[in-house]
Amino acid sequence: MRQIVLDTETTGLSAEAGDRIIEIGCVELVSRKLTGNNKHFYLNPERDSHEDALKVHGISNEFLRDKPKFAAVAEDLLAYLQGAEIIIHNAAFDVGFLNKELELCGLPPLRAHVAQVTDTLAMAKEMFPGKRNSLDALCDRLGVDNSARTLHGALLDAELLADVYINLTRGQDALLIDMAPGEAVGGIRTQVDLRAFTLPVLLANEQEAAAHEDVLKQLDKASGGKTLWRSWSESVA
Known part of the structure; x- marks a missing residue:
């Protein structure tokens, strides 16, 4: 499925109170690979940003004065998003603002135009209970370089989130490595199945096993004792 990683910047925190979108950044993934077919808009929100919002995104009111209004780009944006899975960090926030703009x-609403909306914040909370799961925290945890992110920006954040999403969803299928047509003999797209190789099994030493046990205890504590592996392992034993 075609996937679009999307982020917005806004004049404030409440669409219902009249805050508006000032920037939209979209990054396209096809077969979990960046295509370069991205979309980026700066928008005139017809109101000034709150002072706290300016500290976050750094986009001045003066810069936005001559930018198009949302209505002028709505058709182009919806055509780009049509039928795709939309991936957003803290989706309720961005979807709420997009729905308000579409309503105006x-x-x-957005869900009438797209296949589904996936919230990476909800995914991260499930995978890392009790941990910080902001975009910056996930970049640090998953080894995604966010050194260029001094301020929030919709396109940069969407690009970072695309890398974070790929890392969050990398499972057993990651053992299959696609080779691009230019890398394959005769331009034929092939797959290298690493499962065909015999890989050595490296057992954890005592220090590593103790560190692993400590992490499990922390997860168990953070989830309020709701983890299942203890009872499952005991029943298997």
Whole structure:
């Protein structure tokens, strides 16, 4: 499925209170690979940003004065998003703002145009209970370079989130490595199945096993004792 990683910047925190979108950044993934077919808009929100919002995104009110209004780009944006899975960090926030902008244009809400919306914040909370799961925290945890992120920016954040999402969803299928057509003999797309190789099994030493046990205890504590591996391992034993 075609996937679009999306992020917005806004004048404030409440679409219902009249805050508006000032920037939209979209990054396209096809077969879990960046295509370069991205979308980026700066928008005139017809109001000033709150002082706290300016500290976050650094996009001045003066810079946005001559930018198009959301209504002018709505058709182009919806055509780009049509039928895709939309991936957003803290999706309720961005979707709420997009729905309000679409409502002001007399258009149906976002979910009427896309296949589904995936919230990476919800995914991260499930995978890392009790941990910080902001975009910066996930970049640090998953080894994604966010050194260029001094301020929030919709396109940069969408690019970072695309890398974070790929890392969050990398499972057993990651053992299959696609080779691009230019790398394959005769331009034929092939797959290298690493499962065909005999890989050595490296057992944890005592120090590593103790560190692993400590992490399990922390997860168990953070989830309020709701983890299942203790009872499952005991029943298997």
